Amino acid sequence: MSEPINANPKVLSFEDLPTRSPASEEIFGDSSSIKATFPHSALDGAFPTISLYESYSSSLLLGEDGLADDDIEMKAAPELSSGESDVSDDQSDIEEHEPIDEQEIYDLISTISDPEHPLTLGQLAVVNKPDIYIVSPKDANGRHQKISRVIVEITPTITHCSLATLIGLGIRVRLERCLPPRFRIEIRVKQGTHQSESQVNKQLNDKERVAAACENQQLLGVLSGMLATCK
Amino acid sequence: MPIKQVHSIPAHVDRIWNLAPHPTLPLLAAATSDKSAQIYSLNTYFPVAQLDGNHKRSIRSVSWKPKSGSNSEVVLATASFDGSVGIWIRDSDRYAQEVGSTGDSGSIGLEEWEFVASLEGHENEVKCVDWSCEGTHLASCSRDKSVWIWEADEDNEEFECLAVLQDHTQDVKHVVWHPNEDLLASASYDDTIRLWREDDDDWVCSGEIIGHRSTVWCIDFDKTTGEGAARLVSCSADETVRVWSRESMTGNTAHRDIPSTFRSDPISENWQQEAILPQRHSGPIYAVSWSGQSGRIVSVGADGLLVVYQEVKTGEWEVIAEEEDAHSVFEINTAVWSRKWKSTASHGQEGDGEKGEPKPEEAEIIITGGDDGNINIWEVTFQK
Numbered sequence: 001m002s003e004p005i006n007a008n009p010k011v012l013s014f015e016d017l018p019t020r021s022p023a024s025e026e027i028f029g030d031s032s033s034i035k036a037t038f039p040h041s042a043l044d045g046a047f048p049t050i051s052l053y054e055s056y057s058s059s060l061l062l063g064e065d066g067l068a069d070d071d072i073e074m075k076a077a078p079e080l081s082s083g084e085s086d087v088s089d090d091q092s093d094i095e096e097h098e099p100i101d102e103q104e105i106y107d108l109i110s111t112i113s114d115p116e117h118p119l120t121l122g123q124l125a126v127v128n129k130p131d132i133y134i135v136s137p138k139d140a141n142g143r144h145q146k147i148s149r150v151i152v153e154i155t156p157t158i159t160h161c162s163l164a165t166l167i168g169l170g171i172r173v174r175l176e177r178c179l180p181p182r183f184r185i186e187i188r189v190k191q192g193t194h195q196s197e198s199q200v201n202k203q204l205n206d207k208e209r210v211a212a213a214c215e216n217q218q219l220l221g222v223l224s225g226m227l228a229t230c231k
Numbered sequence: 232m233p234i235k236q237v238h239s240i241p242a243h244v245d246r247i248w249n250l251a252p253h254p255t256l257p258l259l260a261a262a263t264s265d266k267s268a269q270i271y272s273l274n275t276y277f278p279v280a281q282l283d284g285n286h287k288r289s290i291r292s293v294s295w296k297p298k299s300g301s302n303s304e305v306v307l308a309t310a311s312f313d314g315s316v317g318i319w320i321r322d323s324d325r326y327a328q329e330v331g332s333t334g335d336s337g338s339i340g341l342e343e344w345e346f347v348a349s350l351e352g353h354e355n356e357v358k359c360v361d362w363s364c365e366g367t368h369l370a371s372c373s374r375d376k377s378v379w380i381w382e383a384d385e386d387n388e389e390f391e392c393l394a395v396l397q398d399h400t401q402d403v404k405h406v407v408w409h410p411n412e413d414l415l416a417s418a419s420y421d422d423t424i425r426l427w428r429e430d431d432d433d434w435v436c437s438g439e440i441i442g443h444r445s446t447v448w449c450i451d452f453d454k455t456t457g458e459g460a461a462r463l464v465s466c467s468a469d470e471t472v473r474v475w476s477r478e479s480m481t482g483n484t485a486h487r488d489i490p491s492t493f494r495s496d497p498i499s500e501n502w503q504q505e506a507i508l509p510q511r512h513s514g515p516i517y518a519v520s521w522s523g524q525s526g527r528i529v530s531v532g533a534d535g536l537l538v539v540y541q542e543v544k545t546g547e548w549e550v551i552a553e554e555e556d557a558h559s560v561f562e563i564n565t566a567v568w569s570r571k572w573k574s575t576a577s578h579g580q581e582g583d584g585e586k587g588e589p590k591p592e593e594a595e596i597i598i599t600g601g602d603d604g605n606i607n608i609w610e611v612t613f614q615k
Contacts (some may be wrong), residue, residue, distance in 0.1 A: 092607070124454070147535060163588050176412075181602065182560035184514065184533060206420070206446065207515070207533070207562070211246075211264065212312045212356045212374070215288045 009124055009157040014185050017110065017122045018129040019102050100179070102132040104167060105150055108170045113229045115163050115222060122228060126154050126167060131190060150175060152184050153190040159197050168204040169213060170226045234539060235553035236283040237596070238608040240276050242269060243341050244374070246289075247600030249359075251550045252569035253295045253305070259569070260307055261600060262290040268309050268319075271343065271606070273572045280342040282319050285349070288312035289388070292359040296366045306387050307344075311358035316371050317349035318387055333403045347388050352379060352395075363408040363415075363486070368416050372403035377416050378427065380434055390484060394434035396427055403512075404446065409461060410454040410523070414465055418447035424465055424475070430482070430498040438500040445469040448516060454523035462505065466516035472530050475547070511553060522568040524595045527551070527611070531563035531599055539597070539611055552611050558601030565600045571610070 004049055037211025046161045106129045121127040131153035137145050152171055156164045168187040185205045189197045203209055242261060249262040257273035267283035268290050291310045296306035305321040322343040354375035359436035361370050369381040369390070378396040401420035408415055414437075417428040424447055426438035453462035453474075462478040482551035497592070513531035521528050528540045528548070539552040557563060571594040597609040 098584065146556055180560075184562075202420075204447070205515075207517075208356075209374070209402070211289065215312055 006116075006158045006161065011119060012123050012125055014123065018103065018106060021193045035204055038167075049166075055121060070143045100134070100183075102134060103131055105132050105134070105152065105175070108230070109152065109174055111230045112170050115166055115170075115226055121154075121167065121171070124157055126157065127152070127171070130156070147182050147184060149186060150179065151186045152190065153188050155193050159193060164189055164194055164200050165203055165223065167226075168200065168209065168217075170223050172204065172210060173214065173223055174227055174230060233324075233612050234279040234537070234554050234597075234609055235612055236554075236557075236607055238276055238612050240271060240606040240608075241270075241277075241604065242606045243604035244598075245601045245604055247564060247604055247606065248289065248451060249292045249293055249351070249565045250567055250598050250600045251293045252407055252567060252598065254297050256305065257572040258305070259598065259606070260293040260295065261606060262579065263308065263604075264289040266290060266311075268293055268307065269324050270344075271309075271568065276608070276613075279472060280321075280344050282307070282309065282317075282344050282346070285317055285346045286311040286313050286315070288356075291490070294361045294369075296362045296369075297364060298368055299362075304387065306366075310357040310359045310371055312356040314351070314353050314355055314357060315550050316353075316357055316360050316369070316375070316381075317346060318348040318350070318390070319344050319345050320387060321345075338366045347386075348382060348390060350379075352392060353377065358362065358403065361406050361408055361415075363413065364411055366542070368408070368413070370408065370417075371496065372406045372417055373404040376401060376403060376419075377427075378403055380415070380427075396434060396436065398425055398436045399423070405449050407450055407463075409452050413462070414461065416452070418450045418465060419556075420446045420448060422467070422469075424450055424463070424502075426500060428498055428500075430503060435475065435498055437480075437498050438502050440465075440502045441473075442473060442504050443469050443471070448517070449518045451519055453520040453521050453526070453528050455562050464519050464521050466519040466532070469514035469569045470512050470516060471510060472512075472516060472519055472540070473504055473510065474506045474528075474548070475502045478503050479493040482550075486518045498532065506548055508540050508548045509550050511550060512536055516566050517562070518566045518598075520567045521594060524568070527568075529566050529568065529597050531557065531566040533562045535559070535561065535563060535601075537563065537566065537597070537609065554609070557599060557607060558603050558605060561601045561603040563599050563601045567598050569596050569598055571596045 055112055068133060106127065109125045109208050110120060112121045117124065133151040135149040135151065139145055154168055154171065172185055188201045194200055241265050243265060245318045246264040247261055248264060251260045252273060252370065259271040259273050261269045261271065266286050266288060267281055271277065271282040272279050274330045286309065290309045291312060292310040294308045306385060307319045309317040311317065319527050332481055338482055353371065353373040356374045358374065359372050367382065367532045369383060370378060376397060376399050379392055380394040380475050381390045399421055400420040403417050405418040413429055417425050422443050422445055424440035425436050427434055428437040443465065447467045449466050450463050450465045456462055462474060464472060464474050466472045477522065478501045479498040501593050508528065513533055514516065516532035517529050519528060526542060530538050535556045535558060537554040537557040539547045541551045542548050563578065563607050594610065599607045
């Protein structure tokens with residue numbers, strides 16, 4: 001990419017990104033309000049900090065029963081639990097019964113790299129935890145239906161970002177690969193953040209277009225580059 | 232629940248995009264994301280052939296050429312994301328020979344199929360392909376926003392493109408021919424349905440149906456209407472299934488010898504919405520099928536729900552059967568009605584000879600295919 005579309009995006013420092021820690025959620029719950037400015041603080045530590053951030057969050061991920069605040073009954077995807085291979089046996093038991101929540105979705109997608117900046121979607125605040133929704137409807141008997149929805153609203157760094165569909169596709173591919181098939185994934189541009197919002201949304205949620213795009217080798221190359229920074 | 236699953240074929244590990252039963256033979260074709268098409272026997276539910284090696288990307292759609300008159304060959308068209316349409320013919324000589332020598336059936340590779348033609352021209356993914364009722368024309372549509380109409384020679388090896396229709400403003404998702412008129416309908420990502428007719432050697436857009444509020448994924452004609460009447464059903468990402476009927480037509484009868492450019496009555500037809508079927512789905516509805524036998528409609532979609540509707544009186548429909556999680560937690564991409572074929576003990580008789588062919592029973596079945604790679608067979612047991 002010769003000329004970045006947005007040469008000067010706002011960047012969050014990794015300490016400000018939401019994690020499972022209750023303390024940090026309290027303080028930094030509204031992550032979008034805390035922003036550092038490009039380029040100095042952010043670029044320095046962009047990639048090294050990713051691994052730091054991961055070990056930090058995964059160490060906090062376990063033994064926090066109280067944090068399973070949603071009432072969704074589900075097992076973690078095999079791909080998800082395999083990421084925590086360093087935990088002991090009884091801990092992974094807990095992990096298995098822990099439902100997938102917004103933080104887990106955030107952890108899966110916030111580490112995706114932006115296609116034009118050497119930064120993650122979390123750092124660029126393209127992906128924000130308050131914009132991730134898990135909807136698990138109940139049937140008439142009060143049981144959870146088998147199929148749940150994951151809705152991710154992305155915030156492009158600029159309103160005419162032509163890479164919004166590529167970013168959205170990267171998020172969709174990441175979630176399709178990691179989540180069990182009972183999840184229906186919806187990727188949308190957050191309202192008012194993109195000039196061709198409805199077009200982008202329609203494209204990102206057209207199953208056939210997504211499937212065809214994923215058979216395009218060139219595009220797959222770009223996507224795997226974006227996903228290379230994920231754990 | 233007056234619907235029951237009578238069989239499930241674990242066909243693929245990957246997505247099944249489309250299923251098509253042969254109009255007169257107990258054969259089922261499946262289009263899959265593994266770049267192949269498979270043929271199953273509807274007598275035994277066993278695979279009888281695998282068509283692969285020619286398409287470079289997913290096969291999105293399959294369509295059988297109807298047999299008529301002297302045309303006795305079994306021909307399948309495949310539409311692929313690689314931008315081409317494939318034409319395959321069953322090698323009937325070898326087929327007859329093998330059946331004669333072994334009498335054994337039910338394994339892949341019994342039938343030999345020949346890839347006879349590749350129709351090139353679309354700029355990118357071909358989404359759907361459909362043969363006209365007489366088998367004289369073939370329609371294809373693509374993300375390149377166009378609908379192409381092809382004409383085949385007797386051997387199905389030479390195809391001539393008769394028209395490239397470019398009125399849609401977005402991807403064309405689906406095409407389907409009227410059961411007895413030379414009338415084609417197409418459904419699009421531009422939320423509309425268009426109708427196409429031949430007018431003095433030119434193919435023209437004879438009508439446009441506006442009403443859906445999102446992508447129209449699939450359409451099907453009513454096969455039970457009388458002469459001159461036409462209805463079609465459509466399903467959409469707007470979560471509705473709608474029935475439309477043709478109210479009037481112009482330009483089709485008088486002065487056909489005068490070139491269309493000099494005629495005062497250009498060919499056109501007026502379609503109106505007749506009904507929105509009871510709304511059950513949440514999420515995009517990917518397929519509808521209108522039964523030629525019972526007049527019922529079936530719809531399936533991303534929510535995994537299978538819904539069967541019956542018309543109580545003209546324009547008034549009720550849900551007579553509903554099945555949740557019809558492919559467990561997976562999305563359902565295709566649903567189609569078929570005659571139910573007798574399950575005979577001596578299989579291998581399902582050849583193209585008219586003799587020895589099992590008689591279709593009165594009962595009909597619904598065949599569905601999903602992202603789980605399964606083909607499920609359903610019977611509506613409720614009789615009204």
